[in-house]
Amino acid sequence: MPEWGRGVSADLHLHSRYSGGTSSRMEVDLLSQQAPLKGLGLVGTGDILHPGWRREVREKLREVGEGTLEHPRYGTRFLLTGEVEDSRRVHHLLLFPSFSAVEELEERFSRRSEDLGKEGRPHVDLSPPELAEEALSVGCLLGPSHAFTPWTSLYKEFNSLRECYGDQADKISFLELGLSADTYMADRLSELSRLTFLSNSDSHSPWPERLGREFNRFGIQEPTFEEVRKAVERREGRRVVLNVGFDPRLGKYHRTACSRCFKQFELERARELGWRCDDCGGWVKKGVWDRVNELADLPEPSSPPHRPPYLRVAPLAEILALGWGTEVRDPRVRETWRRLVERFGSEIGVLVDAPPEEIEEVVGREFSGLIMAFRRQELKVFPGGGGRYGRLELPPHLSKRGQRTLGDFT
Ligand SMILES: [Zn+2]
Ligand SMILES: [Zn+2]
Structure with missing residues (x-):
């Protein structure tokens, strides 16, 4: 068994039904029931700064230690988490040590926020260093959410961690990769080598196609806030042992492309054209791939020794649908x-752990081959861009039903 065969699978970024654009089924009971089917032992509550959601969390879960909750029926563990948008519209993920820390920060943010208490992911009118200082002072862990996406992210708005967080930069302990980047892209920026990478779903619904579509496997003694803190800070042997997530090429904004007709461009060409498509006149949106190339100070990914492997997966239902050539x-x-x-x-x-011969016993050789082709990265990827997801194509020996492509990934 590889080292990452053991550990707690955790998804620490999701949103409740109190955030915009989320499923009305995003409720504590359903989330607690679905998480173990996905294989998650630990999830973030999300939106814990929202009083309505916090009330439901308190009602439905019992506290088993400070900052750690458990569902009495399903056993799913939760940490107190939330996401906040700062004055520059950069998103930050917060992990709270206790309810009292949540309430303390809510009190401080309320003076600088119009929608705290209304919106699950509030906008707070503080600069990134101010926001970080407040959160760190109540004992939170804090880091940039989906750091590379071309919207509301650190590297959309800034060119470095220090430019964003100023004098608080050294106290930032993690960075969330987001669906459009993976370890190998992020490890071309030497300023990130010190940080722990987190891979979370940012899910807006409780179903296993969304929840845990990205997750972390923690090498910890038990799923508690204190253990996760040690792992993020890599103390006393605790660490993240595996990051699992999408192939970033499938992301909607991976390549630089026209946002109307999705024609893809080299960065130079897009600049020459003044970011207007030469086919349809639509705006060209810079892709994450080109953005990482602009920022990178290393020609090749150079992962520090503490960095765990990154495994690329897709939701199981998507893989099976690809095999059947259906929805x-x-x-x-x-x-x-x-x-x-x-x-x-x-x-x-x-997706990650079952031996192929046992999968074959259940669903036959074709599907076990498909799941293994995912694990071994043998599927052909047509990258996304301009707002359209990338597509996957089966290798010839698996596509008896003809060439199938997988479109809408989220
Ligand atoms: Zn966000
Ligand atoms: Zn176009």
Whole structure:
């Protein structure tokens, strides 16, 4: 068993139904029930600064230690987490040590926020260093959310960690990679080598196609805030042992491309054209790939010794739908998903851990080959850009039903 075969799978960034654009089913009970089916032992509450959501969290979960909660029926553990937008519209992920820290920060933010208490992910009119200082002073862990996305992120707005966080930069302990980047992209920026990378779903719904579509595996003694803090700070042998997430090429903004017709451009060419598409006149949006190339001070990824592997996966239902050449809601997909999850205990068990010969026993050689092709990165990827997701194509030996492409990934 590889070192990362053991540990707690955790998704620490999601949003409740009190955030804009989220599922009305994003409720504590359902989340607690779905998390173990995905294979997550630990999830973030998300939106804990919101009083309505916090009330539900307090009602439905019991505190098993400071800053650590558990669902009495499903056993799913939770940490107190939230996301805040600063005055520059950069998003930050916060992990709180206790309810009292949440309430303390809510009190301080309320003087600088119009929508705290209304919106699950509030806008706070503080600069990034001011916001970081406040959060760190109540004992939070804080880092940039989805740091490379071309919206509301650190590297959309700034060119370095120090430019963003100023005198607080050295106290930032982690960076969230986001769906559009992975370790190998981020490790071309030497300023990030000190940080722990987190890979979280930013899910807006409780279903396993979304929840845990990216997650971290923590090498910790038990799922508690204190243990996670040690892991993020890499103390006493605790650490993140595996990051798991999307192939960043599938992201909507991976390549520089036209936001109307999705024609892709080299960065130089986009500049020459003044960021206007020469086919349709639409605006060209800079891709994450080109943005990382602009920022990178290393020609090749250079991961520090503490960096865990990054495993690229997709939601199991998406993989099965690709195999059937159909939609995720197809009853055949659901039935196959159910059989696999019943046999291996969870979706992550199937995607990451189950031996191929055992998968074959349940669903036959074709599907086990497909799942292994994912693990081994053998699928052909057509990168996304301009707001359109990338596509996947099966290798010829797996595409008996003809060439299938996988479109809408989130
Ligand atoms: Zn965000
Ligand atoms: Zn165009």
